[in-house]
Amino acid sequence: METNLELIIVDDHMLFRQGLIQLLNERLEQVNIREASNGKELLSMIRSQKPEIVLMDLEMPEMNGIETSNALLSDPAYKDIKIIVLSMHENEKFVLELIESGIHGYVLKDADIDEVIKAIDVVQSGQYYVSQHTLNAIRKDVNLSNQFDHTFEFEGEKLTEREKEILRLICKEYTNKEMADELNLSVRTIDGHRNRILKKTGMKNTAGLIKYALQKGIYSLD
Incomplete structure (x- = not known):
């Protein structure tokens, strides 16, 4: 893991944010972690200091994770910010659509901290994190596509x-x-x-x- 990682956790549940911040601070060195309760708050924060990685929940008030991800992905000023979605949504079609939209990783909230850290490590190195859940979504999509004319x-x-x-x-x-x-x-x-x-x-x-x-x-x- 590279040093001086700037990371923001965006989730409307304070206990989840604080718990994840504690776990990440215990495992990562030289990381600066900030937090936001929704997408609107995140966009306000990053005007002054852009993070390298955003860990994003999807269901939030005022501005949800999908709206926020689209705002970041469509704005050239934020092209260097990498988005990892942390969500309870397991619908594989939904997961695949998000990945194909340009986010850098998708991790289920019931994953352990080791997977979250692996996702951060992979994304920080310039790659896209593909979880087993994402692989399953890709496999099902390919199997469905193979039933039709190519x-x-x-x-x-x-x-x-x-x-x-x-x-x-x-x-x-x-x-x-x-x-x-x-x-x-x-x-x-x-x-x-x-x-x-x-x-x-x-x-x-x-x-x-x-x-x-x-x-x-x-x-x-x-």
């Missing part, structure tokens, strides 16, 4: 064998550093490959790449 699918430039190899490692949740070590390449080279894969496939993030890899038979969750 003429609607994006048909971009074909991936090279090296790009397919990197895509499989992305699906296995390798970080860019781990991929660089595995393939004896530089992290910068991996970054370049990842960006080209995103451009060729038309996907926005890791969840989209996993979905693409499953649809094309490049990777299997079985």
